[in-house]
Amino acid sequence: MSGPDPLPACITVEAVARLLGFARHSIPVLVKAGLLSTLGPSRSNTVKYFHRDQVIARSRDTRWLEQAVETLRTYWRQKNQRRRPTNRSKYSVDPVTNPEEASHAN
Numbered sequence: 001m002s003g004p005d006p007l008p009a010c011i012t013v014e015a016v017a018r019l020l021g022f023a024r025h026s027i028p029v030l031v032k033a034g035l036l037s038t039l040g041p042s043r044s045n046t047v048k049y050f051h052r053d054q055v056i057a058r059s060r061d062t063r064w065l066e067q068a069v070e071t072l073r074t075y076w077r078q079k080n081q082r083r084r085p086t087n088r089s090k091y092s093v094d095p096v097t098n099p100e101e102a103s104h105a106n
Contacts, residue, residue: 013048020055029071
């Protein structure tokens, strides 16, 4: 007989993040993408619990981990693109299409 399990059957977001090697703020992204599921109905502003054995199984599944990493990369790439201003600055002027404005810009 081995010793008691180091983790309870129901674990929180912090334990899930630790087991999978992701940041805590990545776990809701994976839940929303359907890669992780919480125990019971998930209501906002409540503690979310996950099944320990399901998370451990995911941590050993290379394909699942690759999908999770790609999901997080895509999420952050899209989020960062929404935050960045467009390449056109109000101070940059195209001298070909607006030669008069270009001469005033310098």
